[in-house]
Amino acid sequence: MSDIASVDAATDHGVRSGPEVIAALGKDLMYQLSTAGQELFHSNMLYWLATNAPDASAAIWELFGLETPDAAFREYQKVDLYVKSAERHLFLENKVMALPDAEQLARYSERLEKQGFGDNAQWILLTLIPPVFETSRVGSGRWRCVTYRELLPALQETINALEGSDRDVVTRYAEMVANLVDLAAVYDPQRDVNSPFWLEATLQESLEKSRLASVVKKLQMTRCAEGIRERLNAAGERADGARVDAGMSTRSKAGIVQHFIEYKSGRVTRQLGWQLEGRQLRLVGIIGDKEWKRIDPSQRGQILEDENEGYFSFDDGFEEFGELLEPYSGKRDWLQYGEQFRYRYSTVKEETTWSELIELLTGASERAYRQVAQAGQQLPH
Numbered sequence: 001m002s003d004i005a006s007v008d009a010a011t012d013h014g015v016r017s018g019p020e021v022i023a024a025l026g027k028d029l030m031y032q033l034s035t036a037g038q039e040l041f042h043s044n045m046l047y048w049l050a051t052n053a054p055d056a057s058a059a060i061w062e063l064f065g066l067e068t069p070d071a072a073f074r075e076y077q078k079v080d081l082y083v084k085s086a087e088r089h090l091f092l093e094n095k096v097m098a099l100p101d102a103e104q105l106a107r108y109s110e111r112l113e114k115q116g117f118g119d120n121a122q123w124i125l126l127t128l129i130p131p132v133f134e135t136s137r138v139g140s141g142r143w144r145c146v147t148y149r150e151l152l153p154a155l156q157e158t159i160n161a162l163e164g165s166d167r168d169v170v171t172r173y174a175e176m177v178a179n180l181v182d183l184a185a186v187y188d189p190q191r192d193v194n195s196p197f198w199l200e201a202t203l204q205e206s207l208e209k210s211r212l213a214s215v216v217k218k219l220q221m222t223r224c225a226e227g228i229r230e231r232l233n234a235a236g237e238r239a240d241g242a243r244v245d246a247g248m249s250t251r252s253k254a255g256i257v258q259h260f261i262e263y264k265s266g267r268v269t270r271q272l273g274w275q276l277e278g279r280q281l282r283l284v285g286i287i288g289d290k291e292w293k294r295i296d297p298s299q300r301g302q303i304l305e306d307e308n309e310g311y312f313s314f315d316d317g318f319e320e321f322g323e324l325l326e327p328y329s330g331k332r333d334w335l336q337y338g339e340q341f342r343y344r345y346s347t348v349k350e351e352t353t354w355s356e357l358i359e360l361l362t363g364a365s366e367r368a369y370r371q372v373a374q375a376g377q378q379l380p381h
Contacts, residue, residue, distance in 0.1 A: 005165060021182045022206050022210050022212060023210075025179050030173060034176065038097045040074075047074050047081060050071075050083045051083075054068050056161035058157075063146065065088070066122055067088065069083045069084065077112065078108065078265065079108050080092055081094065087120070089117055090121070091123050092124045093125050094126050096148070096215075098218075099131070099247060100125055100133070106138050106139040109143065113156065118234070123143045124145075125143055126146050128146060128147070128184055129215075129222050132222055137359045152181065156174065159174060180215070183212060186329070191224045194355055195354060196351050196353060197353065197357045198354065213253070216256035218248050221247065221248070221335070224257050224358060226244075228242075228358055229242045229243075231362045235366075244257065254278030258274065258275035259273045259365045265288075269290075270285065270287060272304075276357075279350070280347060281345055282335075283311060283314070283344055283345070286341055287303070287340040288340075293342045300334075301333065308371055321356075321360045324348060326348075328346055
């Protein structure tokens, strides 16, 4: 399908089903090739357009706030793409398979600003999955988010201005991007918050086979984190900014959403919170970097429990969510990840909806805030 506008319209009106989009990307040679390079593949396409078709791709650079490019550089001081025109500079960080990282963006812009790039530069986060943070609050506030959905019309204008085999290749690329945009839209929890959060087995298998599972899981966990953060901040300003994080486990290949709150315990810093990995909802305590080596491993969980009495039990504070949780059936008192991370967990039932899950996890965050506030030692951020 070469008409990108019609692809985008199909997404908005729900014409294309999830299985259709999965099948299209699974069979798309360009998409399968792109998974080897991930973000670099997409940055290379923009680099080629900047260096070989700057006039034809003018709509893209206008979208990014740049005049016609006269030079471009890949991996410029770790930034995915640096493009300059006669008057301005563009620094672009690209996220397709990976999630946006606020600390990474802040590091990049801080370093480059020290080199004299500032008001005469555009700082663009180009992403398939919008971030859980506000880009305008990152670093000195120069970053701006542009989504791949917003890029599609500019890609179509570029296609219309190209000729021959170049036009064919960029058309194929734009079709792939449109399918990725559709995939993100179809499996976005905001589309139907009353649908089950857990991907049923045949869908998960289909996504894995097409090399799409990580995109969908990261998207869904990001949306879940956004929903929790919005509810927490709506109830009042949070000292930690309600920093709910999302991602994917490299170990279990499951989606992750988590919220940890730092607090002082005497002279050391510890963390308290929760983590959802797959269907495991964990109540977590984290021993500080400067103290764990001094504490016997068998005592680390007990130390966290002694100063946070009752926190690690699902019997206290989860009564209204009892129908959503299956209790831990194992015999171990504490489970762990690494040397510092101690937890107990219950399993979230597969039929739990996104709406119910967000309420459950918001409640888990509120519970963690109350526990830390009791000690009066939460650290400001």
